[in-house]
Amino acid sequence: MLTVGQAATALGVTARTLKYYEELNLVVPARSGGHYRMYTQADLATFGRILRMRSLGFSIAAITEMLKRPRRMVEAGKSRMNEEDLQAVREALSSQLETLRERTAQVRRELREAEKLEAQIAHDLQYIEQRLRGVPADELLAERAVKAHKASSR
Template structure:
């Protein structure tokens, strides 16, 4: 395999970073890093790729989601005032926050929808249990009238609305 200068294979990169080769391939699928390819189409990682992957792994260890990490990695960094590691600019942070808030809103909407679906499913589940009970009781020889009478008693009492009075016309 032809080796691009100053690169390492996916197996070597995974070993250095303490992850599996599949993890590195998954990060590539997410667009976090795009390794160069050898003539034989093997993934080859450069020093910049390893630095980016190290940053991703640090952020994962701090509890950031891959969604957030992917968004952060795509934002421009600026040098820090104290000479430390480059940081996201305030503009990038604001943009990131907007993106994350939109994602959270979408998830909140989905959670509410799933809760409604669960409530509907629980109602249907209760109805099916009552129907199975009816069929089982009929199969054991209980009379139709007694089973139906019990079902009527189990029905929640329906609210009786007071009759509306008409006002006398003037």
């Protein structure tokens, strides 16, 4: 069993990196009687796998899905995920991607609505500021009516 500092040194990363992956529940170390994190060789192997996948550009979502599946010996001395596991990862990531695309579309709609509201409030604020500078209300209301008419005729 290794402490967080010893594990970080063994892996060539910071203790914060290990804690980050723990916060994501990718590795859950044992705790000592004093509640210190204690890492096993299996934890170090998992961290090594995570670090390799990150260095290859895999997202945390993909890494999370891949860690759920066991690696199997498929080539001489090499372990990989089999086709069934790859299919499961693909389905999980496709589902996550679709959910994110739907959420992105919703956020874009909300942003367009917020931008419209922002423009309306800025326009109203401009009216109030001009009134406070002494511009007659009738003059400003006439200008607004002309602008509104032009906008509605487009």
